[in-house]
Amino acid sequence: MGVLEGKVVLVTGAAGGIGKECALLAAREGAKVVVNDLGGSVSGGDEGDAGPAQKTANEIKAAGGEAVANSESVTSMASVKGMVQQAMDTYGGLHAIINPAGILRDGMFHKMTDEDWDQVIEVHLRGAYNVSRASVEHFRGQQEGSYVHFTSTSGLIGNIGQANYAAAKLGVMGLSRILAMEGAMKNVRSNIIAPFAWTRMIASIPIKDEASAQRVERMKNSMRADQVAQLAIALASPEAKDVTGQIFGVRGNEVVLFDQPRPIRSMAKVEGWDPRSLLDVALPAMKNSFFDAGASASVFPYDPI
Numbered sequence: 001m002g003v004l005e006g007k008v009v010l011v012t013g014a015a016g017g018i019g020k021e022c023a024l025l026a027a028r029e030g031a032k033v034v035v036n037d038l039g040g041s042v043s044g045g046d047e048g049d050a051g052p053a054q055k056t057a058n059e060i061k062a063a064g065g066e067a068v069a070n071s072e073s074v075t076s077m078a079s080v081k082g083m084v085q086q087a088m089d090t091y092g093g094l095h096a097i098i099n100p101a102g103i104l105r106d107g108m109f110h111k112m113t114d115e116d117w118d119q120v121i122e123v124h125l126r127g128a129y130n131v132s133r134a135s136v137e138h139f140r141g142q143q144e145g146s147y148v149h150f151t152s153t154s155g156l157i158g159n160i161g162q163a164n165y166a167a168a169k170l171g172v173m174g175l176s177r178i179l180a181m182e183g184a185m186k187n188v189r190s191n192i193i194a195p196f197a198w199t200r201m202i203a204s205i206p207i208k209d210e211a212s213a214q215r216v217e218r219m220k221n222s223m224r225a226d227q228v229a230q231l232a233i234a235l236a237s238p239e240a241k242d243v244t245g246q247i248f249g250v251r252g253n254e255v256v257l258f259d260q261p262r263p264i265r266s267m268a269k270v271e272g273w274d275p276r277s278l279l280d281v282a283l284p285a286m287k288n289s290f291f292d293a294g295a296s297a298s299v300f301p302y303d304p305i
Contacts, residue, residue, distance in 0.1 A: 002029030003237040008091045010034040010083055012074050012131065013101030015052030018150070018195055021229035022098045023056050027065030029233055032091040035060070036070040036083055036101070066091070074101050074127030080134040094138060096146040096236035099131050100195075109163040117164045124168035128175055132190075136179070140186040147190040148235045149176050151247065153296035156194055156258060160295060173247060177260075180245030189244035191235045194258070195228040196251040196304065222304040223252045231255060252304030265289045 013019035015037035060067035072079035139145025155169030179190035249256035
């Protein structure tokens with residue numbers, strides 16, 4: 001028996017990359033799968049296509065699994081409610097949502113357009129809200145449910161040219177944490193994954209020098225979407241009943257547990273602080289504990305395992 005035997009799982013962004021691998025693996029592990037994908041481009045600037053989601057569903061069925069396709073957008077609450085209802089109508093239930101759907105519109109912040117900001121926030125953060133809000137009452141009512149949302153080291157650590165993406169993905173972290181806290185008494189779990197994987201989203205990042213070309217080649221060969229899917233399916237399984245509110249990363253064959261913001265140092269002054277004393281005393285005392293402005297590559301400088 002698979003770890004999702006008898007369960008119904010909705011997977012967004014499931015026409016390619018991590019989403020597709022999650023949908024395929026969920027089916028192999030016994031789940032009935034609602035395969036969602038708008039079928040649009042990486043930038044999200046088109047109307048989409050029903051074909052890609054159907055192709056993934058067909059692959060699942062050809063392998064002996066059960067799947068139904070959905071080509072609506074996670075940015076529409078009405079559409080997401082339709083996905084939840086589709087799961088109920090087709091398979092009689094819904095037990096987990098795996099939500100890697102996303103787009104990229106990279107650019108330096110001082111050149112970023114309002115549209116590029118809004119579109120990325122809409123897909124990633126609003127999309128995470130929509131799939132969670134549309135299903136949370138159902139999960140609470142049946143006292144079972146798992147969210148596997150996706151964050152990014154662009155938000156957790158930072159990457160140049162991705163202010164919109166970083167803001168959205170850090171927002172997803174906060175959302176997942178509250179879902180976990182509020183759902184604890186009802187067996188509703190939420191975890192997030194920061195994936196390192198070669199997908200068409202990563203392939204869209206421009207290569208500007210030899211160093212970045214080599215790094216991209218390492219990613220392409222050593223960090224695959226199917227490796228990320230293994231953890232996503234494990235977290236979606238009811239066997240992970242004690243795992244909630246956590247931030248994970250998957251980098252090749254390495255699974256990372258991230259820490260979460262907690263105080264690391266404090267300074268107190270009985271008579272109170274003013275700007276001068278803060279500049280002269282508090283900030284210099286804390287300086288050795290400051291984090292640098294390095295990108296995620298500076299935190300993970302080693303080759304994937």
